[in-house]
Amino acid sequence: MKYLVDCYSPCFYSCCWCWHISIALECCSIGTPDPVTGKRNYTYIHAVRELLGPKSELICGVLQYSILWGTMIGYTVTTAISIASVKRTTCFHDKGRNAKCGVSGNLYMLIYGAIEIFLSQCPSLEKVTILSVIASVTSFAYALIALCLTTAKLSSNHEFKGSLMVAMVGNTEATSERFWQAFQALGNIALAYTYCMLLLEIQDTLKSHPPENKVMKRASLYVVAGTALFYISLGCMGYAAFGNDVPGNVLSGFYEPFWLVDIANIAVIIHLIGAYQDTDYTLYLLENGLKISFLGACVSISAFIVKLVYAQPVYAINEKWVGSRWPTSPFNKIHTIRFPCSRKGSLHLTINRLFLRTIFVIFTTAVAMMFPFFNAILGLLGSISFWPLTVYFPISMYIVQAKIQRGSYRWFGLQALGFVCLIVTVVSGIGSVAGMVEFLKKARLFHIEI
Template sequence: MASDTQKNTMFIEQQDPETYHQNGDIRKNFLDDDGREKRTGTWVTASAHIITAVIGSGVLSLAWAIAQLGWVAGPAILMAFSFITYFTSTLLADCYRSPDPITGERNYTYMDVVRANLGGRKVQLCGLAQYGNLIGVTVGYTITASISMVAVKRSNCFHKHGHDVKCSTSNNPFMIIFACIQIVLSQIPNFHKLSWLSIMAAIMSFAYSSIGLGLSIAKAADGSHARTTLTGTTVGVDVTASEKVWRAFQAMGDMAFAYAFSTVLVEIQDTLKSSPPENKSMKRASAAGVLTTTVFYVMCGCIGYLAFGNNAPGNFLTGFGFYEPFWLIDLANVCIAIHLIGAYQVFCQPLFGFVEKWSHKRWPESNFINTEHGVNIPFLGLYYVNMFRLVWRTIYVIVTSVLAMIFPFFNDFVGLIGAASFWPLTVYFPVEMYIARTKMKKFSFTWVWMKILIWTCLIVSLLALAGSVQGLIQSLKTYKPFQTEQ
């Protein structure tokens, strides 16, 4: 009887395709071209995943980023990041199958794609960049979600006691609440089971972005004109000369972070059904996702800058540039928290899958790692619990939460993650794989301008990284642990 309530689904999922054809009952549930679980995703669900991954905490810092760069450079750099992200995402979409983008063998992860197209040490470098970025993003989302939860409490405090009251609150209890929720959701087995969560999170992202946009429009239209300039913050008035330079670099990092979804693009594409071809559906989803987010980003960034001017807060919904109507601000911050609950899962699932696949190959006979136990949950039916998944994912959530408590600096952390991940994952690997896959001739026109793109983006990323590190150092020097960052 005990054996009837156990099902080694992880073991089944990761065996060679031939294994599935030996068992008719299993084959009924694994009907895809490689014997794995049949994919049902469409460009709509992929767009939801992308929007969930992209419209996250990045949008909240764009008014501040535009303020550092001004009316000319700010929107121009934002649009440049948008175009580069879409262009390289189309290159990456064609690498999902290799050698042919339509009939070739599937590559299930970003590392698999790099292994198939580049190989060598670049596979390890890709893994280091991707999974390091995923850890950073989940830490950043823990910070942002806790700040939004705290903002609800502070908003009610300001409404009750007046805007001059400090209403200081520690983020830590709210990070613990967020972590508890993630421990439960982290038991969702894989990306294929996340569509409902991504769709809900995408709706939340539109909701709080629209609220922030509406409040910014109302503030800009109320007659009190904030000071804006073509070049952003003014040296000697708003900032010192060195602060101007460092903040401009950090603003570029914030914008890079705002478009960070290349780390999970391959995993999102792996949810798409094979007809129409995955690369065509993914390109359509990328176009829809990037276009939608760019429209929101330009409006939120530019109208937010118009509303707040050179004094724009680092997070325009939790920095309390708005105080009333307090219930609407509360609603926006609740939407942020709900969205980030889903976005956290979108970003950590590739890491979970990598560790669990590696562990299965390393210890194939371990019952702790490979055996799943059936548990009857009232009203939900039978659910399979894997002890390794339960323990390892719980530890991961706890570790990211502790890191968030140590470095609870929204703007600096966002810029740091964006700067560190943009060049290798969004630019370098997609372009290099396209060059290798097409056997492009050296020093041809296309080869030259693609190499120029790689080196230009590297310089921008290094400058943004330097600005974010400097900002993080300054924040650590002035950090007061029981005051929420504004």
């Protein structure tokens, strides 16, 4: 009898430990050559350029924007699944559990894409604080509802369906598929550790006394520990309640009480509509030079964990490149559209902005419709981003800044940490790609049935 150890909880806490170490190292990169008195590095990619050179900066930039775009694809798929889940849950409630309530997700992806095209033309979304508040509240709301539902289901089962040692059936296909799913889960776990890309921006908003790097280390430790405790509780409860049949989106495993499940799915939809476009309020604080305290750092990190920056940076880099390449082009001329019902209401846009953002959202939606594998996308994004952005670059910057000698005990310790995390990245990437291949064998392009 062969067994596969499902070590998701140890892996999650191991990732948290590695993450906290890499964050502590990255916090020291706020200044060059000294973290307190040296020249300030205001962004992650700026610190990479100053300490590791232009080649590393290019690699870092490509990875960052690729992850942002990939996450937008994942958001499109997830939103379509949540909208379809609302309709399906209501159908089961009205017609019974045996009714045929299959729902196609293509229409909902198109609706979501149309909404994002409209929002992409709205300027200064980062200054609308209420969007950040709504996105953060809805994120915790659906996670809390999912935790309550899984706890209630576990109580009604009167037994734990999951176990640390999962017996494998005899055929090779089922065994290999199980391994791929376990590896893919590592990528899903690793995806939770991506806020290091904005760590220096948050750190720059802190007061100078005490030193920002010390405050950020302490704030990161508290927030990472609290977030890990909350989400590992949700993961363990879901696995204990459903066992090996736990769905990738745990909310899709519940149908009653239908109104509560619908509220959770609607919260997911609201959260993702805002998070697709919105820029975190921390950036607005940064732009206005507002210095915040240790509590503010905790709030900023928490907000970033539940609502990352996606579409706006991608738009900005494209429009900046086009504007610098053809500065006198009529496509870059600002046009003002005034609203007839308001004296002050107006919309400023360029043909460049209107065209590029619309095409970009359409392309992103089309890719999401072609490859609608929710968990595999998340796993691949996590595997791509975890080692280079969360581990390799922070460790390399710290080695350069602290002038750690090659061959010393500290150097070997840091390299060992990086090697272990590299294995996680490779294994989770293989599992995610294998999951996509398995899905493509059974699915049709531009067809998502929920």
